[in-house]
Amino acid sequence: MQVPLMDLKAEYEVLKPEIIEAIDEAISSMQLFLGPNVQALEQEWAELCQVEHAIGVGSGTDALIIALKALDIGPGDEVITVGWTFIATIEAIVLVGAQPVLVDIEPDCFCLSPELLEQVVTPRTRAIIPVHIYGHPADMDAINQVAAAHDLKVIEDCAQAHLAGYRGRPVGSLGNCGIFSFYMSKNLSAYGEGGMITTDDDGLAEKTRLLRSHGYTSKYEHALIGYNSRLDELQAAILRVKLKRLDWGTQRRREQAAKYDELLAELPIALPAVAPHATHAYHLYTIRTSQREALTAHLEAHGIAFATHYRYPAHTQPACRPYGLHRANLPETEKAAGEVLQLPLHPYLSDEQIEYVAQTVGEFFA
Numbered sequence: 001m002q003v004p005l006m007d008l009k010a011e012y013e014v015l016k017p018e019i020i021e022a023i024d025e026a027i028s029s030m031q032l033f034l035g036p037n038v039q040a041l042e043q044e045w046a047e048l049c050q051v052e053h054a055i056g057v058g059s060g061t062d063a064l065i066i067a068l069k070a071l072d073i074g075p076g077d078e079v080i081t082v083g084w085t086f087i088a089t090i091e092a093i094v095l096v097g098a099q100p101v102l103v104d105i106e107p108d109c110f111c112l113s114p115e116l117l118e119q120v121v122t123p124r125t126r127a128i129i130p131v132h133i134y135g136h137p138a139d140m141d142a143i144n145q146v147a148a149a150h151d152l153k154v155i156e157d158c159a160q161a162h163l164a165g166y167r168g169r170p171v172g173s174l175g176n177c178g179i180f181s182f183y184m185s186k187n188l189s190a191y192g193e194g195g196m197i198t199t200d201d202d203g204l205a206e207k208t209r210l211l212r213s214h215g216y217t218s219k220y221e222h223a224l225i226g227y228n229s230r231l232d233e234l235q236a237a238i239l240r241v242k243l244k245r246l247d248w249g250t251q252r253r254r255e256q257a258a259k260y261d262e263l264l265a266e267l268p269i270a271l272p273a274v275a276p277h278a279t280h281a282y283h284l285y286t287i288r289t290s291q292r293e294a295l296t297a298h299l300e301a302h303g304i305a306f307a308t309h310y311r312y313p314a315h316t317q318p319a320c321r322p323y324g325l326h327r328a329n330l331p332e333t334e335k336a337a338g339e340v341l342q343l344p345l346h347p348y349l350s351d352e353q354i355e356y357v358a359q360t361v362g363e364f365f366a
């Protein structure tokens with residue numbers, strides 16, 4: 001049996017008629033500049049995240065850059081985040097001219113460890129970007145407490161955490177703003193690029209709207225130097241079709257994770273932990289084992305796809321060296337890098353495929 005990590009083709013087969021119709025309608029309307037689908041998606045996303053504003057942008061990376069810019073973060077400023085993230089979180093900080101400061105993670109859920117924050121706050125610190133990695137929310141109360149004590153802004157990186165929750169509240173509503181990605185592998189994904197910024201702050205929302213579109217205040221007037229980073233109308237039309245199934249898809253991911261949990265329970269591996277405060281969105285199902293390389297070879301031999309995010313964490317990347325990030329002391333991050341392994345998980349994977357994966361992992365340890 002072949003088991004892909006995810007199955008976007010299967011999803012497309014189910015949604016094809018609706019998607020084709022939505023694309024046709026969008027093009028036929030020729031309202032392609034922040035058109036009705038972008039506006040409707042923004043409203044739907046704001047409701048889902050229980051915030052006042054959602055602003056569609058070109059990607060999750062752009063969402064981070066624009067959020068940082070809108071908060072006036074730039075040269076001379078420091079922004080605290082984790083090394084355990086996709087490089088975009090760090091790139092955005094560097095690209096606005098600020099200095100990333102990396103802290104270690106909690107080994108069970110892989111999110112920013114709040115008790116390490118105080119040690120790295122300096123007079124230059126302006127913001128914290130917790131990353132709700134793999135769909136598990138960071139401990140936002142503890143992070144917000146440190147932020148409040150030092151007058152720091154909090155940008156939630158929710159790129160992997162659509163519909164995740166923290167103490168009953170949706171992620172994206174827990175800091176000054178949140179950012180989402182609609183990259184093709186994400187739990188809600190475009191057939192191209194897309195991103196969203198969420199916030200309750202009217203002023204921040206207004207500035208974000210200006211920044212995403214050349215600072216336009218009216219057709220010939222520009223109040224700010226901004227970006228060309230509008231959410232594309234066609235992508236918004238596609239996302240709105242997929243959004244109708246996001247809740248179902250997320251439930252399916254949770255059921256699949258529960259099935260893996262049950263089938264893998266007796267094995268000498270660490271299964272994904274879920275903190276008491278967390279409602280996990282299971283973007284990825286991440287296990288830990290000291291025998292990762294041998295296990296991945298075994299999976300490969302049995303037709304099972306896998307991933308190892310983040311085998312080479314950001315602070316070990318050559319790209320980050322000029323910013324001194326290689327000097328960060330991140331023992332838990334480094335330990336996790338050698339042990340993590342993501343198993344296939346996607347709403348369209350069958351129960352038989354999940355059982356086959358679990359059985360194959362079981363055979364390895366037998």
Ligand SMILES: Cc1ncc(COP(=O)(O)O)c(C=O)c1O
Binds near residue numbers: 159183
């Ligand atoms: C944690 C995290 N932050 C930011 C991003 C950037 O999103 P995008 O690829 O839409 O630019 C991604 C994913 O790609 C991500 O996983």
